[in-house]
Amino acid sequence: MFGSSRQRRQSRILWLDLGDLGDLVNPGGPHEQWQDHGLGLLRTILHQNGVMTDLASTRAVTSWDQLAPQMRDYDMLIMNVRSYTFPPARKAAELFKQINPNGLVITGGMHATVARDEMEAIAAIDKVCVGPGEKTIVDLVRDPGAFPRVVMAEGAKSMAEWPMIDRELWPKPAGGWRMQRRWKWRWPLEPECGWGPGPVATILTSRVCPWQCVFCNENSYIPNMGRKPVDAVIDELNYLDRKYGVGSVVIHDSMFFQNPTWLKEWIEKYPRQTKRWTYWAAGRADTVRQWPDLFEALVKETNWRTISIGFESGSDRILKLLNKECSEEDNYFTINLVNRIGDELVAKGEKPPVFWSNIMVGIPGETHEDAFKTMRMLKQMKRVLPSISFYAPYPGSALGYQLIAEGKSLMSKDNYHRFPDDEKVKGVDYQFYRDLLKGKYDAEINRGLAGAAGADLYQGVLTKA
Numbered sequence: 484m485f486g487s488s489r490q491r492r493q494s495r496i497l498w499l500d501l502g503d504l505g506d507l508v509n510p511g512g513p514h515e516q517w518q519d520h521g522l523g524l525l526r527t528i529l530h531q532n533g534v535m536t537d538l539a540s541t542r543a544v545t546s547w548d549q550l551a552p553q554m555r556d557y558d559m560l561i562m563n564v565r566s567y568t569f570p571p572a573r574k575a576a577e578l579f580k581q582i583n584p585n586g587l588v589i590t591g592g593m594h595a596t597v598a599r600d601e602m603e604a605i606a607a608i609d610k611v612c613v614g615p616g617e618k619t620i621v622d623l624v625r626d627p628g629a630f631p632r633v634v635m636a637e638g639a640k641s642m643a644e645w646p647m648i649d650r651e652l653w654p655k656p657a658g659g660w661r662m663q664r665r666w667k668w669r670w671p672l673e674p675e676c677g678w679g680p681g682p683v684a685t686i687l688t689s690r691v692c693p694w695q696c697v698f699c700n701e702n703s704y705i706p707n708m709g710r711k712p713v714d715a716v717i718d719e720l721n722y723l724d725r726k727y728g729v730g731s732v733v734i735h736d737s738m739f740f741q742n743p744t745w746l747k748e749w750i751e752k753y754p755r756q757t758k759r760w761t762y763w764a765a766g767r768a769d770t771v772r773q774w775p776d777l778f779e780a781l782v783k784e785t786n787w788r789t790i791s792i793g794f795e796s797g798s799d800r801i802l803k804l805l806n807k808e809c810s811e812e813d814n815y816f817t818i819n820l821v822n823r824i825g826d827e828l829v830a831k832g833e834k835p836p837v838f839w840s841n842i843m844v845g846i847p848g849e850t851h852e853d854a855f856k857t858m859r860m861l862k863q864m865k866r867v868l869p870s871i872s873f874y875a876p877y878p879g880s881a882l883g884y885q886l887i888a889e890g891k892s893l894m895s896k897d898n899y900h901r902f903p904d905d906e907k908v909k910g911v912d913y914q915f916y917r918d919l920l921k922g923k924y925d926a927e928i929n930r931g932l933a934g935a936a937g938a939d940l941y942q943g944v945l946t947k948a
């Protein structure tokens with residue numbers, strides 16, 4: 484199962500999995516090892532339609548020289564390009580063309596959808612597919628000549644139409660037994676990352692989020708699509724458990740806590756028809772406040788134990804600026820509710836839920852006091868895994884497009900930084916934020932908490948995500 488991720492050649496078509504060099508050889512952390520559902524879905528569809536592909540991965544090599552021989556003698560290269568994988572995608576396309584001058588490079592993915600001009604500017608890329616590819620991929624790969632350079636694709640109406648991903652089409656870890664031992668990775672399930680026991684099954688139940696936060700607004704580029712039926716999600720998890728043994732689940736949806744009818748059916752069926760694995764899933768503070776009973780039932784009955792909330796900021800001024808449509812009050816309502824549910828479960832001897840708390844700092848226009856309020860908010864969470872990042876102006880988002888147009892983005896097509904300590908926007912005082920995260924302003928932050936319950940609960944926990 485382990486060893487080289489290089490597979491025997493079966494095809495003249497190569498799918499290249501993208502990520503930083505070495506991420507599957509000697510990974511810095513668990514998230515780098517997570518698998519790409521776009522690749523998994525589209526390769527499954529291709530193979531089910533008799534279009535076989537081979538696989539290589541930039542993550543499974545430590546240099547481009549190692550990758551080059553794996554690209555030899557292919558007629559076609561296919562890639563799923565996101566903004567953060569655009570630099571390796573460009574390099575791979577150019578390398579592929581050097582090695583196979585008559586070969587074709589076919590691309591799609593988020594970056595192709597939100598920054599197609601950057602993709603079109605690369606001569607080595609022959610086709611750029613904008614939008615979801617599940618209905619287009621087979622025809623495009625079979626007969627690329629029948630399509631224009633930029634292909635406008637339409638996706639399925641509902642995720643019910645998606646086949647179950649054949650996870651054995653995902654790349655294997657390439658770091659040998661040391662990596663296996665360190666990460667306890669039971670491929671093709673994924674390694675644990677502190678959210679629940681391994682092996683981890685990552686799944687998607689929904690693709691769209693109806694909100695329009697200006698740093699994200701996925702609904703401007705992910706077309707509306709029906710949610711995967713509860714029964715199909717449960718069938719897939721039970722199948723994975725029978726075949727590989729599931730330890731816990733990560734629901735990769737951008738927004739899991741939406742659509743109460745679906746969630747009620749999930750509460751009804753998940754605990755009864757599965758082993759009730761603990762899971763990670765995402766919600767919003769305003770909807771928790773809108774449907775607190777539903778939320779509490781989900782946490783308690785379905786074992787939702789890592790609750791990802793996009794709090795982003797503890798300041799109303801910044802929340803408004805981000806069009807988050809959540810208020811400080813919504814955030815504190817959710818924090819108090821989860822603290823209370825956690826205490827109750829602990830009292831019963833059960834595992835309490837933990838926040839995966841998404842926080843952004845370094846937002847243009849943020850004052851020191853706004854950032855202190857955010858830190859105070861974090862300190863009110865009794866059980867928390869902080870996920871703190873510097874705001875990043877990704878193309879596709881309203882604020883990202885605006886800052887790029889104003890020349891203020893420091894993320895460039897050569898280097899779409901994605902590490903939390905990278906500087907991303909001109910004019911932001913990053914030294915202040917580095918000091919803040921190191922605890923330099925703790926006295927001031929704690930002063931603002933005087934008299935508030937749990938003032939020191941958070942002390943010492945804060946780390947950069």
Ligand code: B12
Pocket residue numbers: 502514515517518519520521522524525561562563564565566567589590591592593594597612614615616617619620623638687690691699700701705735736737872875877878879901
């Ligand atoms: C799960 C997820 C993660 C997971 C797992 C990532 C992984 N390995 O896939 C984790 C938590 C690790 C993660 C991390 C990050 N993520 Co993320 N993530 C997602 C999320 C929620 C789902 C991705 C997914 O599985 N989608 C479902 C699959 C089926 O869709 P897809 O891959 O896009 O493929 C479809 C189409 O694009 C197209 N397609 C794809 N390839 C091809 C190829 C061809 C030839 C064709 C024709 C079509 C085609 O067809 C597919 C089927 O419809 C998306 C948001 C979303 N709703 O999609 C964000 C998203 C992809 N992530 C994003 C970002 C910014 C990040 C981070 C940089 C965040 C951060 N600041 O740290 C990190 C970087 C991680 C890294 N490895 O470097 C952005 C990317 C923005 C952009 N412009 O590209 C998104 C869109 C969220 C957002 N709105 O900000 N992420």
Ligand code: SF4
Pocket residue numbers: 692693694695696699700701702737738767793
């Ligand atoms: S940040 Fe979260 S709530 Fe806002 S649009 Fe993106 S996925 Fe939806």
